[in-house]
Amino acid sequence: MKVGGGNIIDLSATGSGNGEIEDYDWHHVALKKVGDEYGLYLDGVQCDYVQYNATTPTFAGSLYIGQLGTGTDEFEGNMSNIRIQKSNVFGGTPSVGLTDTITVPTS
DSSP states (O other): OOOTTTOOOOOTTTTSSOOOOOOOSOEEEEEEEEEEEEEEEEEEEEEEEEESSSSOOOOOOOOSSSTTTTTOOOOOOOSOOOOOOOSTTTTOOOOTTTTTOOOOOOO
16 A cells, blocks of 8 residues: 555565465455554465554555556456455454464355
């Protein structure tokens, strides 16, 4: 996420964890926020973490899903059932040790 042109939360599946997708299968990807902690999950397993201690910013720009920035490095694949929700539907809390897990929906 960016505010004023600068990254405030920069989670990537190739960051500190092991979340790179290297096949052509369907995968469940989730970004979860609890308090000031953010976790990235691939197929229910936490693969990245960041803590952002600041006043909640107001986001007033574009939301990019499937590309980086303004049109470079576009995602090559398919996406289905994209959902943005203002609640912790998966429970749990992201951890710096990447030990949190979530239950992936089956239907």
